[in-house]
Amino acid sequence: MLTPAVKYLKDHKIDFKEYEYECTVDHDYGKFAAKALNLNPKMVYKSIVLVFEKTFITAVTPVDAMISLKSAARLLKLKSLEIASPQDAQRITGYVIGGLSPFGQKRQTKILLCQSALEFDEILVSGGRRGYSVGINPNDIVSATNATVGDFLDHKS
Known part of the structure; x- marks a missing residue:
């Protein structure tokens, strides 16, 4: 199945590997993917949509980590950030929760x-549906999406 994420990667000639697994959970999708694929959770990343006023941001972070909203806002030079509602995340990106990819979003x-992520040659992100991930060099994520890179993890937990 050609998802918008895979179409985006192919259109931009970005190398990636496909990883499929049966998704049998309704939360903690990234942690489930890491376990199902028998991979180090530090190299499996989840995408979480954040919002400030009408500005939406997709934070791509390890599945075993928590985001510091203050640090993320500071990196982006925004006053504050909050996690977008699942309904807004789906409406903006066109993806279901658990299948939200940083690539090929309806409204990028x-x-x-x-x-x-830059510690690895390959990280996994959602390929645009639950149970489907793509392995990609994190530097390709930066160049393909003009991503801002920084430390926005909550180091207290």
Whole structure:
């Protein structure tokens, strides 16, 4: 199945690998993917939509980490950020929760990539549907989406 994310990657000639698994959960999709694919959770990333007023941002972060909204806002030079409602995230990106990809969004959001991604040659992000991930070099995420890279994790937890 050609998702908008895969179409985007192919159209932009970005190398990626496909990973499929049966998704049998209705929360913690990224952690489930890491376990189902027997991968280090530090190299499997989730996409969370954040919002400030009418500005939407997709934060791409390790599945085993929490976001510091203050740090993310500071990186983007915004007053504050909050997590978008699932309904808004789906409406803006065109993807269902658990299948939200930083690529091929209906209304492309600004991408915020956790700097820890750059420690790996390949990280996994959603390929545009539950149970389907793409492995990609994090530098390709930066160049393909003009992502802002930085540390916006909550280090207290």
